[in-house]
Amino acid sequence: MKQLRAEQGQAAIEFAMTALLFFTLVIFIMDGSRIFWNYLTVSEAANEGARFAIVHSKDSESPLSGTDLEDYVKGRAVGLDPAHMKVTWSPTELTRGSTVKVTVYYETQTITSLFWPNLTIPFVDSATMVVQN
Numbered sequence: 001m002k003q004l005r006a007e008q009g010q011a012a013i014e015f016a017m018t019a020l021l022f023f024t025l026v027i028f029i030m031d032g033s034r035i036f037w038n039y040l041t042v043s044e045a046a047n048e049g050a051r052f053a054i055v056h057s058k059d060s061e062s063p064l065s066g067t068d069l070e071d072y073v074k075g076r077a078v079g080l081d082p083a084h085m086k087v088t089w090s091p092t093e094l095t096r097g098s099t100v101k102v103t104v105y106y107e108t109q110t111i112t113s114l115f116w117p118n119l120t121i122p123f124v125d126s127a128t129m130v131v132q133n
Contacts, residue, residue, distance in 0.1 A: 027111070027112060028112060030111070031110055031111045031112045034111065035108060035110065035121060037079075038079075038080060038106065038108045038123065039123050039125075041077050041078070041079060041080055042077065042080070042085075042104050042106045042123045042124075042125050043125045044076070044077075045073050045074075045076050045077040045080075045085075045104050045125075046073070046102050046103065046104040046125045046126055046127040047127045048072070048073060048076040049069055049072065049073040049076070049087060049089070049102035049104065049127065050089075050100060050101070050102040050127035050128065050129040051127075051129065052069060052072050052073075053069055053089060053094060053100045053102055053129070053131070054094075054100060054129045054130065054131045054132050055132060056068070056069075056094070057094040057095060057096055057098075057131045057132075058093065058094055058095060059095065059096055063094075064094065069087065069089055069102070070087040073085075073087045073102070073104060074087065077104075077106075080106060080108075084106055084107050084108070085104065085105065085106045086104070086105040086106075087102065087103070087104055087105075088102075088103045088105075089101060089102045089103070094131050095131065096131055096132070097130065097131060098130070098131050099128055099129070099130050099131070100128070100129060100130075100131055101126055101127070101128045102126060102127050102128075103124065103125070103126040104123075104124070104125055104126070105122065105123070105124050106122070106123045106124075107120045107121065107122050107123075108120065108121050108123065109121075
């Protein structure tokens with residue numbers, strides 16, 4: 001009986017050591033997944049912006065004006081902060097048969113900033129399509 005009492009705290013110490021490692025790993029997996037989701041969202045927003053641009057040329061019924069494309073892309077990037085997003089496209093004069101390129105730039109920060117303080121990860125993606133309308 002004396003030997004059992006001496007080992008009572010052993011399980012608690014082992015749990016504390018393995019739980020720290022386990023939860024650190026889980027947090028890194030969640031942060032990596034969130035960063036990957038941000039990248040996929042930026043990529044899809046660029047595709048959506050190019051699609052929007054090709055159907056709203058100057059010859060269409062509702063041509064692009066001002067910041068229509070930028071507002072549309074930022075609205076499609078659900079879950080991302082629009083203040084950290086920049087949308088550019090070229091050429092600005094869209095005519096039937098021309099090629100439009102929409103580029104989306106976004107910066108995200110890691111949740112695990114305790115390990116990497118002030119780390120921002122920039123994402124740049126673009127989509128190119130031919131104007132149809």
